[in-house]
Amino acid sequence: MQVVVAKRLLQANDQIAEMNRKRFDAAWVAAINLLGSPGAGKTSLIEALVPELAAKMRLAVVEGDLATTRDADRVAQLGLPTVQINTSGACHLDAGMVASALDSLTLDGLDLLIIENVGNLVCPSSYRLGEHFRTVVLSVPEGDDKVAKYPTMFQRVDSLVINKLDLLPHVRFDLERVRADVKVVAPTVASFALSAATGEGIAEYTAWLEQRCEQIREGKG
Ligand code: MG
Ligand code: ZN
Numbered sequence: 001m002q003v004v005v006a007k008r009l010l011q012a013n014d015q016i017a018e019m020n021r022k023r024f025d026a027a028w029v030a031a032i033n034l035l036g037s038p039g040a041g042k043t044s045l046i047e048a049l050v051p052e053l054a055a056k057m058r059l060a061v062v063e064g065d066l067a068t069t070r071d072a073d074r075v076a077q078l079g080l081p082t083v084q085i086n087t088s089g090a091c092h093l094d095a096g097m098v099a100s101a102l103d104s105l106t107l108d109g110l111d112l113l114i115i116e117n118v119g120n121l122v123c124p125s126s127y128r129l130g131e132h133f134r135t136v137v138l139s140v141p142e143g144d145d146k147v148a149k150y151p152t153m154f155q156r157v158d159s160l161v162i163n164k165l166d167l168l169p170h171v172r173f174d175l176e177r178v179r180a181d182v183k184v185v186a187p188t189v190a191s192f193a194l195s196a197a198t199g200e201g202i203a204e205y206t207a208w209l210e211q212r213c214e215q216i217r218e219g220k221g
Helices: 002-026 042-053 070-076 095-103 151-155 165-170 175-185 202-220
Strands: 030-036 059-065 082-086 112-116 133-139 159-163 190-193
Touching (some): 002 030, 002 095, 030 042, 042 059, 042 070, 042 112, 042 202, 059 095, 070 082, 082 095, 151 175, 175 190
Parallel strands (some): 030 133, 059 082, 059 112, 159 190
């Protein structure tokens, strides 16, 4: 019985996600769903990307959080249109929440909408939001076993960002082990290693993002 209910909920979610996607496509906006554990550095990644991307494309951010507007405040300080979704304790964003956020955002004129999901390596991957692509952020202090232990998340994304590379000398984290796990678990996922704090490796990920946005726009043209 529980399984049936869960399935029906997901189907309802997918229908709303489909409507969100139509809104993005009608406005020619690419949308990314940014996933990862609490503290992986999703907001820091956005902060590091903005100086690289803001000159080339118009961005807006939807911030999902259980409580507080701390991340949304950080992003708004960058001068980007920002909408906060307060999930009131829910551990993931769903398509309906994003649909509500879109009501208070002007999509026309934007190139890329970044949706930062609630920090969680498990259930957010089950909920489509209408996004065109997904990136999961995994940080060095979380440990090098996460790809193998939470394979579903890594199988449901387009790219992996290994963040906090600057902490490698201080933490036991085998980058090659992670890359080997990705090859087994999610071989088609594009993987990047960077530090949002120092800027190392940001350019490579930015180039990938720009390329994806370009492909999405061509697909609609
Ligand atoms: Mg955050
Ligand atoms: Zn959840």
